[in-house]
Amino acid sequence: MLPMTDATAARRAPHDRRRGLMLVLSSPSGAGKTTLSRRLLSQDDDITLSVSVTTRPMRPGEVDGVDYHFIDRPSFDRMVAEEALLEHATVFENSYGTPRAAVEATLADGRDVLFDIDWQGTQQLADRARDDLVTVFILPPSIAELERRLTTRAQDSAEVVAKRMAKAADEMSHYAEYDYVLVNEDVDRTLADLEAILRAERLRRRRRLGLSGFVNAMREGAGR
Numbered sequence: 001m002l003p004m005t006d007a008t009a010a011r012r013a014p015h016d017r018r019r020g021l022m023l024v025l026s027s028p029s030g031a032g033k034t035t036l037s038r039r040l041l042s043q044d045d046d047i048t049l050s051v052s053v054t055t056r057p058m059r060p061g062e063v064d065g066v067d068y069h070f071i072d073r074p075s076f077d078r079m080v081a082e083e084a085l086l087e088h089a090t091v092f093e094n095s096y097g098t099p100r101a102a103v104e105a106t107l108a109d110g111r112d113v114l115f116d117i118d119w120q121g122t123q124q125l126a127d128r129a130r131d132d133l134v135t136v137f138i139l140p141p142s143i144a145e146l147e148r149r150l151t152t153r154a155q156d157s158a159e160v161v162a163k164r165m166a167k168a169a170d171e172m173s174h175y176a177e178y179d180y181v182l183v184n185e186d187v188d189r190t191l192a193d194l195e196a197i198l199r200a201e202r203l204r205r206r207r208r209l210g211l212s213g214f215v216n217a218m219r220e221g222a223g224r
């Protein structure tokens with residue numbers, strides 16, 4: 001178990017002190033993970049995005065270091081060899097991976113980490129740290145709407161959109177491996193459901209490091 005830093009411990013009441021959790025969002029491409037992640041991150045200071053490394057080319061509007069760390073193949077292979085990635089996978093012919101150091105630093109601070117990763121990466125994280133993991137699969141309301149979203153996002157060529165649509169059925173077959181499944185029809189409603197999941201998971205007894213000390217102190221007080 002990772003200890004919290006003094007700064008985070010001081011910010012929280014004793015009964016609110018807890019270990020950080022890892023919240024994973026997966027979906028077929030275009031179902032809305034990035035949209036939901038941005039909304040969640042903008043309104044919750046206790047969760048930070050894990051910025052992945054990728055060998056995929058940058059899309060218009062993406063920012064290096066914010067959306068991804070865009071790296072070349074030798075750099076990616078070096079990170080794998082040095083075990084600098086918590087998980088990694090090939091998705092749509094490109095390599096993606098989660099830098100280990102940033103995740104460990106955030107969890108050690110008692111804060112949560114949000115991951116936008118595919119089912120392969122989720123399985124690897126589950127093998128390493130199942131107790132710290134909360135996994136959510138996002139489904140589109142229909143296949144026609146998924147295609148509409150990928151097309152109107154207007155960031156990928158028709159060929160790339162076709163490849164992503166071709167993989168959607170395979171991706172969706174993994175929904176049952178996840179703790180929660182949300183159908184992202186209305187984005188406000190889906191975001192509210194995601195917030196509810198995060199709120200409840202933060203309250204789980206096993207994550208609440210300060211609870212036993214808090215209860216013991218009250219019990220001692222009651223016995224006087």
Ligand SMILES: Nc1ncnc2c1ncn2[C@@H]1O[C@H](COP(=O)(O)OP(=O)(O)OP(=O)(O)O)[C@@H](O)[C@H]1O
Pocket residue numbers: 027028029030031032033034035036149150152153184185186187
């Ligand atoms: N509930 C929704 N209703 C309508 N449009 C949506 C909804 N959620 C997301 N979108 C739109 O669908 C498009 C795809 O969304 P987004 O980029 O968030 O998907 P993604 O799952 O992150 O895709 P990828 O896996 O390719 O990164 C975007 O243009 C986004 O604005």
Ligand SMILES: Nc1nc2c(ncn2[C@@H]2O[C@H](COP(=O)(O)O)[C@@H](O)[C@H]2O)c(=O)[nH]1
Pocket residue numbers: 026027028029033052053056087088089091092096097098116117118119120121122
């Ligand atoms: N296993 C991992 N999957 C990742 C990671 N970062 C992103 N992804 C997934 O890749 C696809 C495509 O993403 P895109 O940005 O190119 O549209 C999507 O399913 C992401 O969730 C990662 O570090 N590891």
